[in-house]
Amino acid sequence: MGRNPFLLAPMAGITDCAFRTVMRELECGPVITELVSAHGIEYASRKTLQLMEFDETQRPVGIQIFGETPEILGNAAKVVQEHGADFVDLNFGCPVPKVVKKGAGSAILRDLKAVEAVFKSVRSAVEIPVTVKIRTGWDHDSRNAAEVAKIAYEEGLAWVAIHGRTRAAGYSGAADWDFIAEVKAASKIPIIGNGDIVTPELAVSRLRETGCDGVMIGRGCLKNPWIFRQAMGLMRSGQVPQVQKDFGRLFERLHQAFGLIAQGDQPERFVMLQIKKFASWYSTGYPGASQFRRTIFQHETLEATLLAVFEYFESIAALVQADTSGEAFLMGGHG
Numbered sequence: 521m522g523r524n525p526f527l528l529a530p531m532a533g534i535t536d537c538a539f540r541t542v543m544r545e546l547e548c549g550p551v552i553t554e555l556v557s558a559h560g561i562e563y564a565s566r567k568t569l570q571l572m573e574f575d576e577t578q579r580p581v582g583i584q585i586f587g588e589t590p591e592i593l594g595n596a597a598k599v600v601q602e603h604g605a606d607f608v609d610l611n612f613g614c615p616v617p618k619v620v621k622k623g624a625g626s627a628i629l630r631d632l633k634a635v636e637a638v639f640k641s642v643r644s645a646v647e648i649p650v651t652v653k654i655r656t657g658w659d660h661d662s663r664n665a666a667e668v669a670k671i672a673y674e675e676g677l678a679w680v681a682i683h684g685r686t687r688a689a690g691y692s693g694a695a696d697w698d699f700i701a702e703v704k705a706a707s708k709i710p711i712i713g714n715g716d717i718v719t720p721e722l723a724v725s726r727l728r729e730t731g732c733d734g735v736m737i738g739r740g741c742l743k744n745p746w747i748f749r750q751a752m753g754l755m756r757s758g759q760v761p762q763v764q765k766d767f768g769r770l771f772e773r774l775h776q777a778f779g780l781i782a783q784g785d786q787p788e789r790f791v792m793l794q795i796k797k798f799a800s801w802y803s804t805g806y807p808g809a810s811q812f813r814r815t816i817f818q819h820e821t822l823e824a825t826l827l828a829v830f831e832y833f834e835s836i837a838a839l840v841q842a843d844t845s846g847e848a849f850l851m852g853g854h855g
């Protein structure tokens with residue numbers, strides 16, 4: 521994990537190669553690709569290869585895979601290793617019916633023998649570290665994260681990341697950090713806690729109070745892109761550093777980074793949509809955000825979009841972002 525214990529959580533459709541590069545510049549710790557189908561890897565489609573792409577600045581970078589059988593996951597892990605990733609991450613947390621129905625994602629948590637078989641197969645397939653991201657359990661009565669962590673330790677995995685909700689809970693309720701702390705206390709393997717970290721203070725207090733080896737931040741950095749830098753500063757100096765909220769520079773970087781990965785016959789349209797999406801998330805909690813969101817999606821060119829974005833964010837950069845942690849925000853995902 522190095523010296524930065526604040527990992528960027530994998531988020532499908534969001535934490536692509538461009539976004540991970542920009543977040544690394546903003547001092548996040550290790551990064552992981554969104555989930556990639558082990559079947560897809562077998563057929564090496566263009567889309568799959570694109571999902572697995574990363575650049576050197578992102579290291580340490582993991583590629584996350586999901587699939588049903590130990591063999592398929594083992595084979596996919598080999599490809600991940602050949603691809604040059606620093607570690608391979610197993611997705612045992614995805615609650616989405618389409619994935620779970622096939623026995624992949626969080627469905628594997630229901631069967632500890634299957635958990636063990638996957639760990640064995642993947643570990644013996646590669647030399648790079650193997651990590652896993654899980655839920656606390658399938659449902660409240662079968663929360664078995666501690667058992668999964670024990671098997672992961674015995675099978676030689678490098679860490680277990682725990683999203684503090686059950687599969688049954690989806691994204692409702694609060695992540696159960698007391699439970700994560702219990703699992704950490706009972707485990708010999710490094711544990712990464714995850715869920716609902718929305719401020720640098722919370723990032724550092726969760727790390728310290730649970731004794732976790734790292735904490736993973738997902739949605740929090742979509743509202744506050746400086747959360748990692750602030751958390752690192754707070755951990756080092758005891759104070760949240762004053763970061764310059766330079767939205768202009770941030771959007772220039774995003775523009776550039778998305779431009780580099782844009783493919784297809786309408787690359788500018790792709791970049792425009794990305795800028796609109798991130799601008800609408802980053803505006804959360806600032807004055808005029810709902811009006812801004814209503815109008816930003818109406819622009820039809822990248823140039824007009826950027827102009828509107830620069831204008832709005834310049835007007836709010838010196839203002840305080842309201843706490844919106846009580847409001848529903850991206851209540852669905854693959855982990």
Ligand SMILES: Cc1cc2nc3c(=O)[nH]c(=O)nc-3n(C[C@H](O)[C@H](O)[C@H](O)COP(=O)(O)O)c2cc1C
Pocket residue numbers: 529530531532533534553554555584611613614653683714715716717736737738739740850851852853854855
């Ligand atoms: C839109 C979205 C997509 C996600 N995709 C993935 C994924 O591909 N793999 C994964 O392990 N978790 C995925 N997750 C789950 C996050 O990694 C994380 O566990 C969850 O959002 C809770 O952390 P947070 O409250 O910091 O966001 C996704 C979450 C969201 C909101």
